[in-house]
Amino acid sequence: MPITLNPSNSDTRVFKVAAVQAEPVWLDLKGSVEKTIAIIRAASAAGAKIIGFPEVFIPGYPWTIWANNFTTCQPILKEYQANALAVHSPEMESICLAAKFASATVVLGFAERDGSSLYISQVTITADGKIANHRQKIKPTGYEKVVFGDGKAQTIHNVVQTELGRIGSLSCWEHLQPFLKCHFYAQHPQIFVGGWPPASPHKGEGPYSISSEAWRTMSQVVAIEGGCYGIISTQVMSQAGAEKLKVANFQWLSVPGGGFACIYGPDGRPLTESLEPSAEGILYADISLDKIGEAKMMAEMTGNDSRPDLFRIVVNGRNKDIIEYENYAESKAAAARSREVDNVASGKTF
Incomplete structure (x- = not known):
């Protein structure tokens, strides 16, 4: 079926977007929520209409698991789980209310507590204060698997229609998942938020990757491949934070530091100057969707530059629960108890 984007990639309206580079309030749910709300208010006061946060900004990225054995990690991970954020909670409601008062769309990365399980999650909160998209990282990376579970099937539907355009989200090494990216591009994102933990320039130890x-290059490639704006949001780690997480001597991190936030245009060009890696701040760029049209005159990777007769992917985006009820009434009651977010990103109306 022909696709009509609204607004289109010829829309010349100019609006401001924001990429957050900030230190989490480590292992502190209350403090994390308060800081998140303060950042939303600050970005809104500067005129931002779309605000992107780093991966698991609440309550911070647990580099601990990469730098220590499990015995050392266990007390920290127990505190980490206790301060993770539930989707249906007063804390999330207060963040949604802040987005509504700011009249801004917010893409928030957080460690999600779901029962006794943890997930690397993102929500897209639209300017009316509603969660339009809830997703979980499809596959935790490396030692993250010790702490976090695989994302549910609906997580692949990660592009939301808003008044300002179609907004998508990716978390960390999802930028390297080729099949996920192909599905992502096929949803016609016009702007995406790439959420990242703190990272340092390569020092010769450990993988360059x-x-x-x-990591900035990975996000830049998504902007180029997808022909979309990229809001790249990252964490910062102070010496005090590193000591709290027991990573002060971890050779893969330079502390204080960790930040590398940026905003990319749909042709891959940086639209912002970099902050110092140890500095907290918000980067802003004024953008318009017509620049996407210019970029896609060169290539439209899931449109007229694709070859579905040669290459295509088969997708299952439906969640499967551990228990399935044959009786419809029981099934409906169970769905009400689980209260999954009505994920508008899975809709086909553009």
């Missing part, structure tokens, strides 16, 4: 240079 675990570095701020590599």
